Amino acid sequence: MARSVLVLNSGSSSVKFQLVEPDSGRSLADGIVERIGEDSSLASLTAGSVEVSRSGRVADHEAALRVAFELLEEVGARPEDHGLAAVGHRVVHGGPDFYRPTLIDDALIARVCQLAPLAPLHNPPAILGVEVARRAMPDIPHVAVFDTAFFHDLPPAAATYAIDHEIAERWHIRRYGFHGTSHQYVSEQAAAFLGVAPESLSQIVLHLGNGASVSAIVGGRPVETSMGLTPMEGLVMGTRSGDVDPGIISYLWRTAGMSVEDIESMLNRRSGVRGLGGEIDFRVLHNRIESGDEAAQLAYDVYIHRLRKYIGAYLAILGSADVITFTAGVGENDAAVRRDALSGMTAFGIELDEHLNDSPARTARRISPDTAPTTVLVIPTNEELAIARACAQVLDA
CATH class of the missing domain: 3.30.420.40 (ATPase, nucleotide binding domain)
Structure with missing residues (x-):
């Protein structure tokens, strides 16, 4: 059996x-x-x-x-x-x-x-x-x-916050990264799809779901990721703000009279796409944009702007990317997000094939032209299988 x-x-x-x-x-x-x-x-x-x-x-x-x-x-x-x-x-x-x-x-x-x-x-x-x-x-x-395991060995320059080092050491403050099980699984699947070893690739993985994160991976190991001490840092998400000026927290505490708990709840639960546009389902968001809803349009624009900003930053860190992979609920299913995230990047060797990108297929697939220097993929994530295989490794050890 x-x-x-x-x-x-x-x-x-x-x-x-x-x-x-x-x-x-x-x-x-x-x-x-x-x-x-x-x-x-x-x-x-x-x-x-x-x-x-x-x-x-x-x-x-x-x-x-x-x-x-x-x-x-x-x-x-x-x-x-x-x-x-x-x-x-x-x-x-x-x-x-x-x-x-x-x-x-x-x-x-x-x-x-x-x-x-x-x-x-x-x-x-x-x-x-x-x-x-x-x-x-x-x-x-x-x-x-x-969830943090894959990013445990981030390079010190990527893992370290520029705060008082004694406080950081005492309270274990560093960038831990999250969605690691998904980023590792998807980067390995991308290499398998291309028929090459992960060690031969420079990759950007975009895990875009209600929670969203991006990683830069060289030779099978992460060198950067967008989430930090907590899963709040980085990209705009369904209900989380992603990057904000830390001064906002003290400003709201001192000036608006909000408690730390209220601010934390707001940044986690009433921010992001929902905080701006009142909706986290991108299918509904697109329908509202088509009907002329300005708040929905702004929410989408901010989401895409932050996403493009991170892709650009990670291209700078990598020098160039062999593969860019979209995964998770939005990444796997929203052709418009994929198109808008990568539009105008032909100078970096990044192109989409519109027909392939618009395909409703739910399997691992290429969505860039064969001739493009950077391969763009959609790879369905499977964190459950990755967790099951990790358990098997423990039992077999």
Whole structure:
């Protein structure tokens, strides 16, 4: 029997889960429980051509995991019937010490809890999910895979903030980077698509989802990334501001009378595309732009401007890019974003084939002319498979 890994991604009000065969890469089932704690909770699961869903209150993460198991059993994908070898947990922030997939024990949980101030929106629900899953499956190995791991060895010039070095050292302040599992997976898949070794390429990877980040990768290793101490830095995102003048924080605290918590909440939840245009779904945003909505147009323009700014900066760092790859929800599905992000860059060897870019295909594909010096790709990310394979590596070690 082929072995499987149950991958869990626990958010504050959701649990995403996928049953994956790490060796074959096959996904046996993929589901989510949303709106945990609300009266209108939703759960859905896809297994091959079968789709099941249910609605009704799911009180907490423990109840959400029970619902997940019930849905898996309903479609004939009980983990224990598919050689369950491990449970893999996505943990966003590994701090300075965790940069390899790690077997979870009580000591690791305590250490990751201490990192909560570095990722207050992400680490606490992840640990809650770990604790619930360990109670439900105490005899199965549980493995933490850290979102920051790929960027652990960023060059010092890229990882270091220009602040008082004693304060930075004492409080572990550096640029950690995030979406690392996706950036590593996509850069490796880009190399495989081209039939070359990752070590031979200079790459820019654009992970554009509700959260968004960009990385510059040379020889298979990252040399820059846009997110920093927290996932707030960098590109304009769905609800997060990305780069802002740090003076804004003290200005709002001193002049507007906002608390640090209110400012942090605003920058995380009421900024970005939603803060400017009132919407995070780019399909709706495009419709509103077509109807003449000026706020939606500004939100899109700011989003694209920041994206182009980072692409230009990373071209300067790399000298030139062999490959630029778009991934995640917006990157994989929004042809207009891809077109506007790269328009007017022929001087840098970057061109798009409009027909290829407009294709509705959902597979890995080239969207640049064969003759262009820089290859532009769309590669669907698969963080769950990457996490499952990381778990397998831990078990095989």
